[in-house]
Amino acid sequence: MPNVAKPVAILASEAPVRTKPSNYPEPFASRMTGREKRPLGDLFGLMNFGVNLTRLAPNAVSALRHAHSKQDEFIYILQGNAVLRTDEGLTPLSPGMCAGFKAGTGNGHCLINESAEEVVYLEVGDRTPGDEGGYPDEDLKALMVDGKWQFVHKDGAPYA
Template structure:
């Protein structure tokens, strides 16, 4: 019996998975404005490698000075993070907290509590990110002229006045 090669791995070493092909989902104009913050961020889309479609899993590495994202809140998507290594600063509406390996945090959909991780330390940070992929989810960004909407498996971005990028 001939067996076809598997297109999806059964298992892999997470920090050796390929990097996401596109460094950011943000529009090019936003990436250009935030180049210094996003330049030190690497995402490895682990869930995609296994064909997962209901939720995403990323292993994200942040170089010193880099951020996980623009501070944001989701309307319909729960998010969860687990600190693998390093000491990132969690920035939320409540303030700033330094996290350490083994710590985790969750962000309930619809809470309006905008969040991001920033690496203010001299060492790299590695974090496991998990979030669902609810169609129709919106993301708000308090410090940026940006709104996001999950539609048909991809993010669409607009200015706060509704103008598309």
């Protein structure tokens, strides 16, 4: 495979949209309708952390409510008004606001767009090996295996 030159800089809104809308198995993947991710860090060959420019259409969610065992996450709202859902409840977020999610706390989080306008935000997360994702509201667990997410039921049984 030839070594493809990485760009020096790009207009983030023109980065390619992630081709697979969701890594979740069904019945969860279809719940991500209205979410669009542009993986910015990958364009530059970043290996230690990822950066996505994410858009949520009205009534869309960022992800299932989740928490990571080893990965810290950070979000920064660029446009629109979202609602952050955590164990503490619902927190309105507007442009310029940010939130961080420390690994290992078990405090599940997700963003919800309850408005009639699009929400645009940056999400940043590290890529620590051996990370796991817990989903407090679902029968779902995510395991990072060889750099890819594998999803199983909470009892360890694989999804079909």
